[in-house]
């Protein structure tokens with residue numbers, strides 16, 4: 201916690217001219233919480249290498265280690281000269297060791313600066329404090345010059361372009377998606393643990409939708425993005441906000457999203473009861489007849 205206080209303290213000194221403005225690079229509790237959520241739901245699968253325990257012990261990490269590229273253990277001691285800015289840069293452009301030929305697999309161009317700062321500050325917060333006096337002094341100086349560098353960039357730019365991270369207008373256009381998919385071994389139906397509906401089933405559901413318009417509209421507009429067209433479930437980040445408190449844990453007194461692989465399993469016909477749905481989803485305020493329409497519709501599509 202002390203380290204954060206130091207970092208926050210430095211930021212407070214340097215930005216005391218504009219008191220109420222929260223900067224994206226500040227390690228505020230909100231930003232740390234956000235970082236934990238982005239990590240937990242990472243589309244970019246930070247977890248594949250860095251692990252859900254942040255220790256870099258996954259099988260993919262072991263393969264990298266065998267090639268002489270150890271994956272950082274975020275919970276270990278951080279060298280005193282290292283700052284969240286270093287983490288931000290590694291997330292933005294990677295390092296020499298994360299090069300795969302010409303391609304740097306660790307350059308997350310698609311993440312916004314605020315997402316990268318949230319991740320950088322969150323992951324940095326998991327590390328151990330420096331112990332000796334000299335180390336503490338070194339850390340302090342490193343943080344100070346990091347803040348100077350950060351401020352000088354954001355004074356003139358909304359986004360920090362680093363290395364290959366050129367503005368999108370100037371980037372080479374990528375190939376059409378179809379062409380890229382043809383060059384991969386990507387097989388959707390086999391890659392994902394949830395069921396993929398076949399054409400016949402989808403056709404059937406569309407027919408049912410025409411017969412049960414009210415119920416189907418409620419489902420499509422409120423439930424389908426998470427539960428799938430036919431209640432088959434989905435995988436991905438969209439689900440992260442609905443998870444209950446038990447999926448959060450405090451680290452150093454700040455609430456963080458527990459890191460996990462996220463997917464929503466298929467709906468079972470037995471769970472389609474008003475009380476059961478309201479228990480998992482207390483925030484839906486439908487009228488009695490809307491609930492009835494929705495439940496009737498769900499029972500029908502799940503039965504078929």
Ligand code: HEC
Nearest residue numbers: 244245246248249269270271272287290291295297308319
């Ligand atoms: C394919 C494996 C892999 C994935 C996926 C991956 N990393 Fe890394 N990461 C590494 C390796 C290897 C290193 C160490 C690089 C080095 O030592 O030069 C590293 C280093 C880092 C560092 C720097 C730590 C330090 O000590 O300086 C940060 C921060 C980081 N990763 C964050 C992320 C985030 C955030 C994501 C997801 C958006 C991610 N990583 C995804 C393999 C990975």
Ligand code: HEC
Nearest residue numbers: 422423426438439442463464465467468471472477480484
């Ligand atoms: C933002 C995502 C999201 C939306 C939108 C959503 N759900 Fe869910 N739902 C979940 C998650 C997450 C669970 C927990 C199940 C899990 O972990 O697989 C769940 C669980 C359920 C369950 C219990 C499933 C079981 O087998 O125990 C039912 C029933 C359900 N939802 C119905 C609905 C209905 C009806 C709607 C629309 C009114 C809806 N959900 C909207 C994410 C969502």
